[in-house]
Amino acid sequence: DSGVTQTPKHLITATGQRVTLRCSPRSGDLSVYWYQQSLDQGLQFLIQYYNGEERAKGNILERFSAQQFPDLHSELNLSSLELGDSALYFCASSQGTGDPKNIQYFGAGTRLSVL
Amino acid sequence: GESVGLHLPTLSVQEGDNSIINCAYSNSASDYFIWYKQESGKGPQFIIDIRSNMDKRQGQRVTVLLNKTVKHLSLQIAATQPGDSAVYFCAERPGGYNKLIFGAGTRLAVHP
Numbered sequence: 001d002s003g004v005t006q007t008p009k010h011l012i013t014a015t016g017q018r019v020t021l022r023c024s025p026r027s028g029d030l031s032v033y034w035y036q037q038s039l040d041q042g043l044q045f046l047i048q049y050y051n052g053e054e055r056a057k058g059n060i061l062e063r064f065s066a067q068q069f070p071d072l073h074s075e076l077n078l079s080s081l082e083l084g085d086s087a088l089y090f091c092a093s094s095q096g097t098g099d100p101k102n103i104q105y106f107g108a109g110t111r112l113s114v115l
Numbered sequence: 116g117e118s119v120g121l122h123l124p125t126l127s128v129q130e131g132d133n134s135i136i137n138c139a140y141s142n143s144a145s146d147y148f149i150w151y152k153q154e155s156g157k158g159p160q161f162i163i164d165i166r167s168n169m170d171k172r173q174g175q176r177v178t179v180l181l182n183k184t185v186k187h188l189s190l191q192i193a194a195t196q197p198g199d200s201a202v203y204f205c206a207e208r209p210g211g212y213n214k215l216i217f218g219a220g221t222r223l224a225v226h227p
Contacts, residue, residue, distance in 0.1 A: 033213075033214070033215075035217075042204075042220065043159070043204065043206075043217035044217075045214035045216070048213050050213075056212060056214050058214050090158050092158075092159075103164065104149075104161075105161060106151075106159045107158050108158045109157075109158050
């Protein structure tokens with residue numbers, strides 16, 4: 001168990017809908033990262049938050065947004081969902097940011113199926 | 116459990132043999148590299164890491180080798196066990212950035 005908690009484990013929804021994925025980082029970790037894993041794209045970095053502020057942005061669509069709350073949990077919001085958004089979404093956390101020794105520990109993921 | 120990367124390259128080894136999983140990375144400015152293991156239905160699990168100023172690092176039953184000249188990374192697993200069966204990903208950290216760039220992954224299948 002990595003200590004990173006993601007809910008829900010599975011999510012089934014329809015095209016055009018909006019969903020929210022939730023992540024609780026490991027105790028003491030200030031950084032949260034979101035990744036998307038699909039069969040054809042592999043693991044892709046979406047966005048990072050550090051202590052409530054956005055720190056790095058990757059291949060995140062404009063339909064997607066995230067935030068980190070004062071208690072350090074994070075939410076990833078996906079809207080106007082398309083079939084191609086079906087994927088595994090992982091959250092990772094690390095103690096800090098900047099230093100490469102801040103190892104990222106991953107949660108078990110949320111599997112999103114858009115029908 | 117879920118299948119990740121149905122068309123990943125597969126390395127098949129006999130239990131007890133040594134395994135070598137290779138990875139080519141893309142960014143010569145990357146300063147840090149990590150190997151993750153992903154079992155079916157689980158998230159990536161940290162195995163071992165190495166900074167760009169090193170060329171070898173050893174852990175328990177695992178060794179990572181880094182060749183910056185050809186931008187190549189390898190993971191060696193000694194005395195491979197059935198529990199090592201998983202998909203293995205290398206990841207690089209482009210210098211100055213916090214994100215990780217993951218390779219496509221290699222499926223390791225360990226046969227008794």
